[in-house]
Amino acid sequence: MARLELNSLTKAFGAVRCADDLSLTVEPGEIVAVFGPSGSGKTVLLRMIAGMFEPDDGDILIGGQSVVGASPERRGVGMAFQNFALFPHMTAQDNIASGLRAKETRSDAAARVKSIARLLKIEHVLGHAPRELSNGQKQRTALARALIGNPEVLLLDDPLRNVDAKLRYEMRLELPSLLRRGTAAVLYVTQDYREAMAIADRIAVLINGRLEQVARPDEIYGRPASVAVARLFGDPSINLAEVAPCVEQGGVFADISGSRVRLGPVDRHAEDDGACWLGVRPDDLLISAAAGEGGIPARIVAVTPMHEKAVMLLRFADGMEWLAALPSEAGIARADEDVFVRFAPEAALLFDRATGLRVGLPHRRYAA
């Protein structure tokens, strides 16, 4: 049982800061997803922990012991690579067995390979060379190799990136239980927010080498720490509007395209009426033909039916465009119709325009 601690990790390649004062703790048995756009430093972070790069500054502790400077084989870290990194000249069996750290007798090793292969449903291809495996089988072999040594820390570098959609869906369901088999502290890198939300106990959002937010998936979605985080979660992504909220009649109000909309009750932040971003998720928008309180007039520019919902492009009077995602059965609206857009005050997220940080407003909790 060992906890993984990253203390103020910093790493730069030339002028590019890949890690900027990163601190994160992963408990044994916990799965933390490192999520962020490509180029945000996710892979470099994993590679520093694995010992392929050394940090410029900061410390990496595994079980309270610093591993900075230790060679990769001494860190007790297992890793599954995005491109699988299987040994092309060995069978799947030997690939997996190479992950056994302790020198075991051959029959013991074979038994362990067999049991992990059974778990990952690749028993029947153990004798095959990597080039004879499908991408899904390669990926499972790579996972088996990383898991078999029962590492203290398990690093998964976007392991589902190179497998097809169906398999990715299956693995999303299987992986959490597989990864929780042991007591490894798991760091799971992904570029897919859904994957992060499905698999992880907590999500660490990494942008430009900085951790923007580390929190449970529902919290990240419902209470994003910044505009940048809010934009990364959700498809279609969150609608934003520049607003200057003001306090009146016991509530916070803002003008959106000339209409006054109530955002919530007064709270301690209400006094700073500086420039803000208002964020509303497309799922939270309501459309109706009738005008009324809080309704913002808009025109439906286009409607894209997706399987279970329809995405509408709305244009407000001032030219601003938002997206709304509505259940398909509610599909009364058509393109070129004039409608009124509403959202519940709880759905409104306010971010400081200068810092991008969320300004506190009382919110409901989202279920993931």
Next chain:
Amino acid sequence: MDHSGLLGRIFRGVALTLVLVFFMFPIVWILMMSFQTNEQILRIPPRLLFEPTLANYEALISGQLRTAAGNLEISFMRNLFNSFVLSSAAVVLALLLGVPAAYAFARFKFRLGETIAFTLLSFRFAPPLLVLLPLSLYYQQLGLNDTYFGIVWVYQLIALPLILWIVRGYFEDISPDIEHAYRLAGHSWREAFTRIAVPLAGPGIAAAALLSFIFCWNNFVFALILASADKQPVTVGALAFVTASGIQYGQIAAAIVLSVLPTLLLALYAQRYLVEGLSLGAVKG
């Protein structure tokens, strides 16, 4: 680019025939000469059909050359043996020196590495005598003149750049992640090198070794300057043999055949990698 017309096809056929005749004829002709007696060779006009004799090869292999003037001892087999020893040893040494260096140059970007790699490359194109002549004076002082080791050492000038640059390319083509994966499974750097990197670069290493062998074997000027009779390889030996044997042309031809046979066979065997080797790894066949 397809000359699909009849005229075009005739032109291509004729051109290819001429090309084949020009490039193959000398080899075929010398091969034929090597099975002929002096009388058959000297006959005018030459005949394409003749009764082959193995006498030339027998004389070479036995080392006894019967001439009109009497028996002549020849050491051609010794030259052949020298070629084998020198070329093989040079390749083995170049592999020992070159493969780890090639790995270092491929995996770690460091300035000294690039300097070494490019210095060796640029000396591949420098006049060999520029290095050889002063070296021969140093060798005399060091007692390395006319030693197998001395010649094998300068053969590195041929073999090392080849091995370094070809094998480097093969190492570069292996994803570093594969080695990382092996190391994370608890294996040392050395194990990852010997069990992952070297086996995966295996075909490239073998090809580079074969080609280095061919180029060392074919070298002439190094041994001409640094070796005396009993250390000389076939290239130098054959030239001396021509002067020594006088008019035994069949034996000269047989000596030529024996000198080129090993490299031609190796070349045929390794032909898939020749383009890569000839371009020092810049063009893949």
Next chain:
Amino acid sequence: MSMVQLLQANALPRRTTKLRGRLLPYLLSLPALLVCIAILVPFVTAAIYSLQRYRLNLPYLRGFIGVDNYIDFLSDPAFWNTLRISLIYTAVTVLLELLLGLGIALLLRRPTRFHNAVSIMLLLPLMTAPAIAALMWKLMTNPGFGILSYLVSLFGVHDFKWASDPSTALFTVVLVDVWVYTPFIMILLLAGLRSLPRQPFEAAALDGVPASFVFFRITLPMLAPYIITASLFRLLDSIQQFDIIYAMTQGGPGDRLMVFQVQAYLEFFQYTNVGRSAALLMILWLITNILSNIFIKNWLRLRARAHSHA
């Protein structure tokens, strides 16, 4: 034992491991560095010799004379002869080999089994040691029984002396050089041709573009990096040609084929004039160094291409 305990058991002081990791590439390339030094020392020695009056037979005259060896060349017809012959030899061989090699590569372009067999056969001259190749041609051009002498006599040319006649010696060694090295250009250009993308050619064929236009405007420009690399390779080897010329005529008849390295070899071993020999080689090195810098640039570009394909 858990990994943590293992870590603690093996815990080396941090700095040692880090340092060892950093030293590793240097340790690995140490042997190659040694060879490098073993090459560079004689090279520097040669450079120093070239600034000395240094004759092996007159050791007591040895002394530093600055660039006198070089200045002497300016007024020495033998030097100008060497330079001239070397340049002519290089220009003629490379040009012939390039044209011939390109022609053959185009003939063999389609990868049929027959074409592949031919291209492998054509490699045999290239794999023959040049010195031995010279011997082969010597046997074939022997005035007494040489098949080639016989063949030209059929065309009424008697007494064709090949390499032993000053007027035909250059032609003869060029012939041998072309025989040995044309396949080099051919095989590189063939690999280049076969690696070219098909689309431009298919588009040209669809548009009915004439063959000559396709060749000059599509094939040649796309093949240019290969042509440049192969030619520079040959230029570099050809200007230093030693084996063929030495085995064939030792630079003769007279000084007809006194190219750089043959001249330097004779200066050293025949006239034992180390200083002059070294100066001559330094001049050759200067020429090759300029060429090889250009070469390496092109070569690196091709190499990068080969590895991005891989």
